[in-house]
Amino acid sequence: MSIKLYVEGGGDSKALTTDCRRGFRKFFEKAGLAGRMPRIRACGDRRNAYDDFKTALKNGGEVPILLVDAEDPFTAGSSWEHLRNRVGDGWDRPDGASNDHCHLMVQVMESWFLADRSALESFYGQGFQPSALPPNPRLEQVRKADVLRGLARATRSLKTKKKPYRKGSDSFEILGRIDPSRVESVAPSAKLLLDVLRAGGPTS
Known part of the structure; x- marks a missing residue:
């Protein structure tokens, strides 16, 4: 079953959405995921990403994973706890979603x-x-x-x-250029995301 990543980013323009998908694809390819790449859906704002993820989880047929900015300091607990407690979000973990289904770009993709x-x-x-x-x-x-x-x-x-x-097309071009191994060496949240993707999807 294929993995589909619901990503915060891409804005409302078709060009920026394409840039967003391309940037993440290049990043994941360099992280060793070529041949088992997740499909990437650039959802625009974070609420759209959450809503699209919930719909996909309910409908089945694929393995959805949510990827959004943390926005604020991420101190303890799971990503779902952070998103439930964060002012401005207040998102509950949907039924059927594990901790591996939700990941944070702490605190922002940049x-x-x-x-x-x-x-x-x-x-x-x-x-x-x-x-x-x-x-x-x-x-x-x-x-x-x-x-x-x-x-x-x-x-x-x-x-x-x-x-x-x-923010804009430069953001995603830079994303496609950076070395994932350097990112995951200093950002445990990024390593967790890559480890889940390398393992073929959520297990917990």
């Missing part, structure tokens, strides 16, 4: 970029300032605002045709 600064430097080129990025090696403790602010500062004085970082 946090993963910080694990592979060489990929950022290669993408942005001359004028990129890696020293402006948050120094904390424990990615899951870096606040979302600090991640996005650091990327904006690191790219504000570029001497190339690249523009300063902003």
Whole structure:
């Protein structure tokens, strides 16, 4: 039975949705999942991702997995507990869903970029300032605002045709360039997701 990943991201445009799927596909291929790739559904906002996941879980016929940003610090418990307790979400774990069915990009997808600064430097080129990025090696403790602010500062004085970082197509192009092994070495949440996919789907 195939795995289908319901991902927060992609926005409302067809082009950005395509970029989102492509970026995740490249990331997963480099993580060793070529030949057993999950199908990727770019759902736009996080609530859409949750609702689409619930529908797929209820209908059966595939193995759905939810992947959304944590948005806030993730301290203890399961991803479902975090999403139930987080103000603005309040999502219950659907019947039939295990802990392996839900994963978090802690605290935001761009946090993963910080694990592979060489990929950022290669993408942005001359004028990129890696020293402006948050120094904390424990990615899951870096606040979302600090991640996005650091990327904006690191790219504000570029001497190339690249523009300063902003969410959009650049986000997913960078995602497709970073090294998954570097990400999972410093982000346990990312390692958990990749381990579940490598194992062929949820087991708990």
